[in-house]
Amino acid sequence: AYIARTKFPAAIEIGRAALRPLGVQLPGKANLLHVARELTAARLVVREAKLQDLPDITDREKQAALELIVNLIPAAFFAAPLLFPILVIRLVRLSMRYGKDEVTPHALVTWGMILCGLVGDIEQGYRFAQQAYEMAHEMGIRAFLARTIYPCVVGVRHWKDHLSEALPLMDEIYQIGLETGDHEYAAYAVSYGSIYEFLAGHNLGDLTENMPRKDGMLAQLKMFAPRNWNRIYHQLYINLTDQPEAPHMLEGTAYSETEMLPEHIAANDMHTQFHVYFCKTIAAYYYEDFSTAFENTELAKPNMQTVVTFPMAPLFYFYDGVARLGVLIAEPQHPKRRKLLRQAAGNARKLKKWGGHCPANYQNKYHLIAGERLRLMGRFDAALEHLESALEIARESEFVHEEALANEFIGRLWLDRGRAEVGGIYLSRAHHAYRLWGAVGKCAALRQRHPQLERTNASGAQASASVDETATSDSSTASGTSTMLDMTSLLRASQSISGEIQMDRLLTQVMRVMIENAGAGRGSLIRRLEAESPNTTNANPDQGEEWAVLVEGSADSETSFPDLSLGEAGRAGLVPESIVRYVARTESELTLDDARSAREFADDLYIVEKELLSVYCGPIRNQGRVTGLLYLENNLATGSFTPERVQILQVLSTQLAISLDNAALYESLEQKVKERTSELRTTLDQLQTMQN
Numbered sequence: 219a220y221i222a223r224t225k226f227p228a229a230i231e232i233g234r235a236a237l238r239p240l241g242v243q244l245p246g247k248a249n250l251l252h253v254a255r256e257l258t259a260a261r262l263v264v265r266e267a268k269l270q271d272l273p274d275i276t277d278r279e280k281q282a283a284l285e286l287i288v289n290l291i292p293a294a295f296f297a298a299p300l301l302f303p304i305l306v307i308r309l310v311r312l313s314m315r316y317g318k319d320e321v322t323p324h325a326l327v328t329w330g331m332i333l334c335g336l337v338g339d340i341e342q343g344y345r346f347a348q349q350a351y352e353m354a355h356e357m358g359i360r361a362f363l364a365r366t367i368y369p370c371v372v373g374v375r376h377w378k379d380h381l382s383e384a385l386p387l388m389d390e391i392y393q394i395g396l397e398t399g400d401h402e403y404a405a406y407a408v409s410y411g412s413i414y415e416f417l418a419g420h421n422l423g424d425l426t427e428n429m430p431r432k433d434g435m436l437a438q439l440k441m442f443a444p445r446n447w448n449r450i451y452h453q454l455y456i457n458l459t460d461q462p463e464a465p466h467m468l469e470g471t472a473y474s475e476t477e478m479l480p481e482h483i484a485a486n487d488m489h490t491q492f493h494v495y496f497c498k499t500i501a502a503y504y505y506e507d508f509s510t511a512f513e514n515t516e517l518a519k520p521n522m523q524t525v526v527t528f529p530m531a532p533l534f535y536f537y538d539g540v541a542r543l544g545v546l547i548a549e550p551q552h553p554k555r556r557k558l559l560r561q562a563a564g565n566a567r568k569l570k571k572w573g574g575h576c577p578a579n580y581q582n583k584y585h586l587i588a589g590e591r592l593r594l595m596g597r598f599d600a601a602l603e604h605l606e607s608a609l610e611i612a613r614e615s616e617f618v619h620e621e622a623l624a625n626e627f628i629g630r631l632w633l634d635r636g637r638a639e640v641g642g643i644y645l646s647r648a649h650h651a652y653r654l655w656g657a658v659g660k661c662a663a664l665r666q667r668h669p670q671l672e673r674t675n676a677s678g679a680q681a682s683a684s685v686d687e688t689a690t691s692d693s694s695t696a697s698g699t700s701t702m703l704d705m706t707s708l709l710r711a712s713q714s715i716s717g718e719i720q721m722d723r724l725l726t727q728v729m730r731v732m733i734e735n736a737g738a739g740r741g742s743l744i745r746r747l748e749a750e751s752p753n754t755t756n757a758n759p760d761q762g763e764e765w766a767v768l769v770e771g772s773a774d775s776e777t778s779f780p781d782l783s784l785g786e787a788g789r790a791g792l793v794p795e796s797i798v799r800y801v802a803r804t805e806s807e808l809t810l811d812d813a814r815s816a817r818e819f820a821d822d823l824y825i826v827e828k829e830l831l832s833v834y835c836g837p838i839r840n841q842g843r844v845t846g847l848l849y850l851e852n853n854l855a856t857g858s859f860t861p862e863r864v865q866i867l868q869v870l871s872t873q874l875a876i877s878l879d880n881a882a883l884y885e886s887l888e889q890k891v892k893e894r895t896s897e898l899r900t901t902l903d904q905l906q907t908m909q910n
Contacts, residue, residue, distance in 0.1 A: 327347045330346035331374050446473075503537055562591050578614070735867070736866070747766055765783070806837070
């Protein structure tokens with residue numbers, strides 16, 4: 219009853235008094251030395267024991283002690299975190315000495331939880347918990363099954379298994395708890411099921427919609443603490459979707475920190491206090507109030523001991539790390555800059571270790587901190603490598619919220635580099651992912667900080683027309699995310715174009731890059747001829763022609779350099795002349811999902827004979843002037859050139875225009891050097907002749 223009403227200190231004192239006559243002495247105020255002694259003793263006992271060989275307990279006094287300790291564990295967990303491992307270890311040692319009881323599997327699973335989170339021995343803790351879990355099923359224990367499965371799910375499995383795998387088990391715990399009358403653990407499963415959904419990146423709109431129903435379930439179970447957690451996270455979801463005036467304040471229809479936080483403090487409910495500050499940190503961080511996020515991580519830290527075995531521990535170190543780095547974004551010359559960078563690096567090392575055991579849950583978070591830290595240190599290449607890895611892992615794990623963060627971080631990185639067009643693409647991807655997550659408030663904040671997103675989103679309206687619908691379901695999140703193009707390939711493509719200065723090699727690289735990144739079958743680069751040299755170098759060019767096909771290639775053949783006038787290229791079957799001339803005249807992009815059905819080009823023999831399907835043709839601009847045209851086709855499928863692909867082609871075309879100009883300048887300088895060298899040679903020969 220005391221635990222249900224969050225009167226945890228009173229529950230602990232009553233339990234301590236009841237255990238004394240049963241021969242179990244608990245420290246008045248547990249400290250780290252007590253914990254260390256108990257851990258050492260327990261590891262020696264457990265190492266020598268074989269769980270399957272444990273006899274049944276016969277000492278009724280010790281059996282009563284076991285059941286008392288089990289009932290006391292939640293109160294210690296929430297309000298006296300250093301007493302919690304001592305209680306668990308006493309359970310284990312009593313079972314090892316006097317034999318197993320119905321509560322023994324719960325004790326052993328919780329011991330596995332301590333090994334994972336407190337000791338750091340994840341592999342052994344995981345194996346131990348699994349054995350204890352199997353023991354519970356073999357013993358046919360139903361009464362204590364909910365409280366046996368629960369610590370295995372929240373304190374053990376996330377160190378090795380994807381967070382989403384816990385959700386069916388949370389439902390199972392709830393059902394078992396209802397059936398057996400274990401309302402306490404049924405309530406924990408309801409509340410933590412919602413928290414796990416959030417940590418796994420489930421849609422915020424769906425979560426917000428479900429929270430009142432879960433609040434009703436918790437009210438029926440009459441468990442105040444889990445109901446408080448539910449309301450705290452409900453308010454966080456509201457803040458992330460509604461963009462309140464003070465996003466970091468958990469004040470609203472679901473929860474009021476002004477009213478409730480003093481109650482949590484008075485009850486010494488450290489676990490609930492942690493959730494309050496943790497949620498405030500997250501809200502402040504996503505709205506880029508980095509100093510407030512950092513302040514709340516400092517407030518959460520004293521309560522960290524209550525979640526050290528839970529997935530919030532790694533998540534805390536992640537948000538603490540990026541919040542510290544965020545302080546440096548707001549104030550690059552912060553007086554504690556070196557210390558903040560060092561502390562962020564320490565958090566990254568923790569996440570790297572945990573990511574080694576479960577890459578799906580934690581490896582991307584390591585890369586995010588490492589990449590952002592390196593960005594702030596000016597180490598572009600190393601930062602990009604980490605952030606690309608974070609993006610890839612977040613996609614594989616289907617953590618759309620962290621995919622959004624990775625895109626946002628990479629966008630900042632490219633903006634730092636002075637590449638606004640590439641940075642804009644990544645920020646647009648971040649905006650899209652945040653929408654899929656349902657963080658509408660974050661999207662608005664992102665647009666306010668980066669006004670170019672309004673223009674980018676407008677130009678890609680066709681691509682995002684269904685975003686509002688897809689943002690309301692988890693299945694849409696997966697499908698929407700999977701259609702995004704590989705931005706890593708885009709960057710490498712852009713770098714390969716910008717790094718080439720020899721014209722022939724540049725043109726070959728251009729065709730390969732454009733075809734690969736657009737998903738085209740073949741393509742051509744058309745150049746504008748100079749006024750003083752209107753014809754191509756080939757014989758019998760079209761008189762007065764303004765355009766010439768400079769290079770053409772396909773996905774499965776070598777690049778060639780026809781250098782034919784546009785008319786000749788059309789007659790030779792290299793390009794659909796009518797489409798290219800249309801784009802040249804209008805200086806605007808043209809995308810056809812099925813060229814056969816485009817009436818304005820119905821007479822073009824190229825389209826008719828090839829039964830042409832997907833087409834893209836767009837201008838290449840340099841300093842506002844169209845200097846060339848890019849033509850691409852895919853004759854295997856309709857609708858190949860999606861708005862996302864076209865957006866990438868726009869970025870690459872911008873880089874192409876600059877690179878072509880640089881290559882032409884290089885050619886001109888090289889020719890002048892040759893001419894000057896020839897002149898010098900001639901003069902030198904003349905001087906030598908005169909001397910002779």
